Amino acid sequence: MKRTWWKESVVYQIYPRSFKDSNGDGIGDIQGIIEKLDYIKNLGVDVIWLSPVYESPNDDNGYDIADYYRIMDDFGTMEDWEELLDEMHARDMKLIMDLVVNHSSDEHQWFQEAKKSKDNPYRDYYIWRPGKDGKEPNNWKSTFSGSAWEYDEKTDEYYLHIFSKKQPDLNWENPKLRQEVYDMMKWWLDKGIDGFRMDVINFISKVPELPDAPNPKGQKYVSGSRFFKNGPRVHEYLQEMNREVLSKYDVMTVGEMPGVDVEEAKKYTNLERNELQMVFQFEHMDLDHDSDKWDYKPLDLKDLKDSISRWQEGLHGTGWNSLYLNNHDQPRVVSRFGNDKEYRVESAKMLATFLHMLQGTPYIYQGEEIGMTNVQYESIEEYKDIEILNMYKEKVIDGGEAHDKVMESIYVKGRDNARTPFQWNDQEHAGFTTGEPWMKINSNYPTINAEQAVNDENSVYHYYRQLIQLRKTHEIIVYGDYRLILPEDDQIYAYMRTLSDEKLLVVTNFSDESVPFKLPEEESFQAKGLLISNYDVDGVEDCSSFTMKPYEARVYKGS
CATH class of the missing domain: 2.60.40.1180 (Golgi alpha-mannosidase II)
Structure with missing residues (x-):
């Protein structure tokens, strides 16, 4: 098996809004990350994946990008970002950035132009269709509830948005749009970054006819994912991206791919096909619910064994696995698959051992290394995530379901569990900010925090350090x-x-x-x-x- 640096690396994901605030405005920022680089380096990681810091109206916490070439004011300036890159490289750490090109923000200049008229040069950067029988072009449901189509009165057409209506999907059928994306990628790579984590990259190719999804239950809107996940031209596009951009740099690439199976992942990650190096798949993240993410059921360990083993054996010698149990979209694993009360430390260490001894590149999400847990806010008003708020409206306000029942689902599966501010110490606001935090701190910060963990040689933090060191000294763990x-x-x-x-x-x-x-x-x-x-x-x-x-x-x- 070919040996490469990205196979031998351990990655740490930073969600910048919640990591460390340096200026007291309650929002994590780039200077805050710089302050804490030695903490991350001390853990032993080689690569930092930075969730989006681009200019954005923040409808989906930065995954709605209004300008791919600018840094969001909340996070700092381009000079701050350049300092971050320099400081990371000085510590022999690499930086991978989020690439979000299935959709842009509706406030992006391209979309502002596209809305002006049907013959605007930017119109074809997005996916527009006329209505059908006075309704949307098809019956697809948005990932964030409601229709996947939004009507534009001025041009009397609808645009597609698989996610929020403020995240219109880009039209990858258009070669000009693809070239814009490649130029932007080269711009960042030439600034010195070390790769990309690619957001829902297997959604970029849609079945051109955009047909109605099967709807045996007669629902108003249903998932159209079979028509845009792993679509007809996705491999062609990624091979073109590799040819035009990625092959010219020594970089790391990981594609987030909901709905990908092992056989498809072999195509994406087989280095001889010149696409990507690894994928984020979600099979093991979907084992504790039924068809609806919010319909929770306890994990059956045999299901986890089947899933992990299928991927470990399926990609061995052909592609490469990415290993994760936490990220910015998932609840905290110690609360999910462990026991965050009596056995918080023990179960956090057990889950880390299970993951880091597998074959693949491990990813650590901020706070995982100190055993941070899920949060339970008393009021729905304290939650920030658009997915949670839309679901609550759909189920409780519009659908009449019981508030308490829906809140229980949020406590277990909500994305905001991962987005509470990082717990640095037992001081006010957990040392995250001197101001009012953008999101309420988990109340257990006096006992679960980085300062405590660093000072306790038996902590979860020091156990992660051991695991990472073992991976660096025992080739068998990697290969x-x-x-x-x-x-x-x-x-x-x-x-x-x-x-x-x-x-x-x-x-x-x-x-x-x-x-x-x-x-x-x-x-x-x-x-x-x-x-x-x-x-x-x-x-x-x-x-x-x-x-x-x-x-x-x-x-x-x-x-």
Whole structure:
């Protein structure tokens, strides 16, 4: 397998609005990030993925870009950003930026021009259609509720927006639009960035006819995703992007791809096809709900085993996995798959062990490394996320569902769980700001904060440091193959990594009970020592049979 720097890296994601405020306006900013670079470097990470800092009206927290070449005033100036890049490179860390080109903001100059008339040169930068029988062009539902179409009175047509109505979809069928995107990418790469995380990049190709989606239940709007996820020209576009831009730089690329399966991901990530290096897939993030994200159900560990194993085995030797359990769109994993009360530290460490011992490039989301948890605000008014607010309106205000029931879903699955300000210390506003924070701080900051974690050698933070150091010193963690063991166990997730004559045995307990572990007799494993564990373990204990404590994790090296 070809060795590359991006396979051997560990990535830290920063959500800038919530990371660190330097000027007291209550909003995280670029100078705040610069202040904390040594904290991130001390963790051992190699790459920072910076969520959008571009000019934006902030309808979707920066994922609605009004100017791809400017920094949002909330975050600072281009000079601040250039200082950030210099300071990162001085610490031997790389920077990847968000590339958001499935849609722009409706306040982008292109769209302002496109609205003026049907024959405006920018009209074809977006997807416009006339209405049908006095209604929208089709029955597609927006990801953020309601129709995926918005009527424009002046030109008597509708424009497509898979997300918010302030996020009109760009028309990738138009070669001029594609060239604009490539020019912008080159501009940022020439400034010295080290790659891109590409937002919903598998949505850029739509089935040209934009047909109605099947609607057996007769709903007003339904998901049209089968007509825009992994669309007919998406590989052509990405190969063109690679040819025009990416192949000319030594950079890291990861495409966010909801609805991608293993076979499709092989096409996106096979280096011989010249598209991307890895994808963010969501299969394992969809296991704790039914068809609707808000319809929560407990995780079945066997489902997680099936999903992770399918991806580990499917991409091995062909593509490359990105490994994550948290990001800005997902609830906090220690609250989701762990136990954020009695076993917060233990379960946070167990989940980290499970993830970081897999094959792929691991991503750490800010606060994950100190075990930050989900939040429960008392009032819907305290939430900021457009997805949450639209869903609440649709279900409670318009649909008559019970407030308490819907709030429970928000507590468990809402995106704002990940967006509460970073908890730096036990001072006022958790040390995030000297002003009034843009979003309410999680009330548990006096006990869960970075200062406490850095000063406690047994903290989640220092455990992450250990895991990252192990990845840098043991090639098997990066490049070894993966094999699941005990597939039917509904509490223990155990797997074997192998590279030539070296092996790792990874055993994790996903439950709050003490459970027996027994290595199957057919497994050949000669233990040579304990690599890491989240409880004190007797080093001479027989690793083929032992009792696991609640949320325990152990990794043994051997042959």
